[in-house]
Amino acid sequence: MKVPLKWLKDYVDIDIPVDELARKLTLAGLEVSDIQVIGGSWDKVIVGQILAVNPHPNADRLRLATVDLGSRQITVVCGAPNLVVKDKIAFALVGARLIDGHTGKVEELKPAKIRGVVSEGMICAEKELGLSNNYEGILVLPQDYEIGRPLADYLGETVLDIDITPNRADCLSVMGIAREVAAITGHPFRMPDLAYEEGSKDVESYASVQIKDAELCPRYCATVIDGITIKPSPQWMQDRLAACGARPINNIVDVTNYVMLEFGQPLHSFDYRDIRGNTIIVRRAADGEVMYTLDEVERKLSSDILLIADAERAVAVAGIMGGLSSEVRDSTTTILLESANFSQAAIHRGSQQLKLSSEASARFEKGLNPELAMMAVKRATQLMAQLGGGKVARGIIDAYPGKKERKAIPVSEAEVKRILGMDIDGGKIKKSLESLGLQCKKGGKRTVLVEAPWWRNDINIPVDLVEEVARATGYENIPESVLSSALPIGESIPAVAFRRNLQDIMVGCGFQEIITYPLTSLEVLGRLSATSSVQAAEPLKMANAMSSELEYLRTSLRAGVLSTLARNQRSRENNIRLFEIAKVFIPRTKDLPVENEILCGLVDSVVPDIYWQQKSVPADFYFVKGVVETVLARLGVEAEYLPGNDATLNPAKCADVMSGSVKIGVIGEVHPAVLRQFDISETAFLFELDVDRLLKISSKPLVYKAVSRYPGTTRDIAVLLDADVEYRKIVEIVKSFNLVSDLQLFDLYVGEQVPPGKKSVAFRLTYQAVDRTLKDEEVDKVQKRILERLSKELGAVLR
């Protein structure tokens, strides 16, 4: 809401600097986001009058203007086409700071010699003064401006730009702000005079009003003004409208806009000729009903939309926009002026359905009080008669089916203390509320009974009054205290600490955490499958997707992580290790989707940072498996890795991570076809762990195991096996012997030294007992049995 300071001063005296006023308004909830000063740099611009216009001796396009400045006369060179003798103009003296018409930069005016003629000063265009972008001709001022006076006295203005919160529709008006200023500064609020002269013909003989739905239209006031002349409104009104960002049109339209800005009540003026049957009917539109609005757009209506109609057709969309058929035009002589109250929900719905909003709908949507309608219609009628020269019909039509009584609200000292945490006595509560225009009575012991004024729709319950007390007392005066209530029982949800731990482990493994968007497209999700098989369940879809790329809720983190790898490979990042811990969304028919938390990691296969001491090795399947093993070891989760099958992964290099019979994740090389889909040039390795499942498994209590005090013995074994025997078979056999405390693979060889189809596996066994030092013979015996089983079950031959 833009509020010109001079206008504000019509209703309340302001004797504090504008910065201070802005600060106080901001603290009270009316945030001043900008202060715009018009004419702040016009200290050397004054009103002048053109006395004579003569040709320039050396230039056809330039002329010499002689200007009366009051104390003296001056002749300057001017190129404007609209120099007219006797016109009042804005004259800039040497040293004035003006905006250059071509560059738009602020320049100081210097004396100049133009085509041989000295020119000390300048007649200004609007653009040079910063009033508009108009640079076509000079600004012509009204004749009543006094010659020699600073221009700022007439056109200078300070405009406050105030952000109005949705609960304060009353402050979407200069008068509403003035009431707040009055409360803040302690000066009285002045209501403008609303009186006007009425004619003899009764308003009822012109028109009647029927409200079909009182819920949607609690009040409809109307007057008729006859014998109006349509013409431009006076300069002062145009200036104020312009300062508020409204475009002046003609005296009638300008009055409705002016009063809307002044009182906050939207108004509409109809050309009375076009109201058929002399009847205004407020009703819901019929489904499929059609009308043209003022912006010349054909609107298809529905029964959700409230209409103003005459006996035959729609003439306006209530509270949103007038109809083209009854528009005020130059030939209009009789005005039917509407000042009505519409339900906020109805206007909100209508505005959304039509995708049409206006200054009027913005106000109705936030909720206006019906009392406002009567005051505004009087003010607008007064101004129209004054500016249009018409005669006002006697009386005001006032259909008011929705009148509501407002109840007095109690607020006690105790309640103020309970909510604000500070002691304010009843007298002070009363005083602070009265400063805001609230009427207070004593309502029992230490309690004030408050009647909220009609314009404050937002005050309905005691705590609303507590806020008003806080505003009047000043939020800055509320004390600071420490929470002293009992500490709640219980602790943070386990998922938080668990995720934090996982993130830290991943960071420890050298991975960069990323966060990707959860919305994607079916096409991108489809790229995750090397085969063209369709996804099992259709992901959840947005009803109003922002774009087709952001239409579906992800069912996998993989796409986001793979896309991130691709993007960063393009920017030539090397040795990329990424992880994300986030939710995927699995639809359910009868409930919110399952939000399943997943850890997804991805590494590229680019050779890591070069190191001069040893050759760097690129990541491979076993690198990623090592990461998964590390994560699970840290979480105390035992897992098995079995050959897996996953549409995103290379079937030859893919493992399911199993905890017992539960699959908790996968590891694998990304399928070349998938890499191609994501535009990734080199092989990459991916893993995924189900965080929710991990949390369940790892929350088993940890039990201490005794550490052996007796030394262990190590033995190295190398065996020859068929190449396709899985390593885990060896582990299974070896680990079944109790005395084996550790098994480490140290060599795996396939090549010339072994027969074709065979591999050599070398590993180190550690034998250890908890209760004694093992004797060599004991170890030999066990090792012999191990070899026997390896030989019998796996066909192993000792090398």
Added chain:
Amino acid sequence: MTDQVEEVSLQANAELQKITSIEELESWRVHYLGRKSKLIGILRSLGNVPIDERRDLGARANQVKSSLEELYQARKEKIELSKHESLQRDKIDVTLPGQPYQLGRLHLTTRTIREICDIFAGMGFKVVEGPEVEWEYYNFEALNMPAEHPARDGFATLWVDYVSPDGGRPMLMRTHTSPVQIRTMEKEKPPIRVVAPGRVYRYEATDATHEWMFSQVEGLAVDRNITMADLKGTLFEFARRLFGQDRKCRFRCDYFPFVEPGVEVAIDCFMCGGKGCRLCSNSGWIEILGAGMVHPEVLRGCNIDPDVYSGFAFGMGVERIPILRYGIDDIRLFYGNDLRFLKQF
């Protein structure tokens, strides 16, 4: 006996001169000064020596012993020193690069959320979470924003294409973390003190200052006699712990439908110190969060009697904090996941 002492002394001295290694020195020590050595034997058997000889012999033997001990120490130091001298032969170039260690990092947002939650954890708040896909009821109605409420326009909403079997219950991407307040109050009885971090979503065209996905941390405290002074004390302390103890804080009236009274908390601009600059749009203040006393209707909706209990709630944007701290000029960098950006934090 005296002769024996002198002999040991001579012999030991002579042998010591030839010793160059710690091992040799050690066996020398055992031989001449060890428990079974001749010298110690003599000292031990002094009791058997006639009284008139005992004094001189004892004195001399002790003298030799301590002299040998001194020589032993001196020799030991010399050998060790010479050993250290040989280290110089293996001198390395310390200016060569060290072994690279791949460093992982948390996302900037994760770090900031942790920082915020840790401060509140220190004030007795526990961390809770709620779903990112929500019912309209939790996102709006239960927060005192029924259908057509004007404040809803401030939350451009992404709706999920879903029709429940009973035809109602619209589903959406939560527009704020405030629904977690409601879910918490439905589950738990006062005293309640929670913070709820999480991702939120808006229907929004993106540019340098707008992003359709961002993060918030919500806070809620409900009990008997929780006041706005408590809210002020809690949030100002939070702001000082996050932005520095010498920051000034400001409480001003603001409006959110689910609180009454509502406030906005700002800190004095750390760029200009409150004088006014580009960062604070010349106001001298930087808004960091919105808050207020939980609206009685919200409490009532969760079966908490607003005449008995009161509470405060607050919410803040997470990305805004690093944006202010590090001068990040484009919010899209957060979830664009360019490593050249992420690796800076």
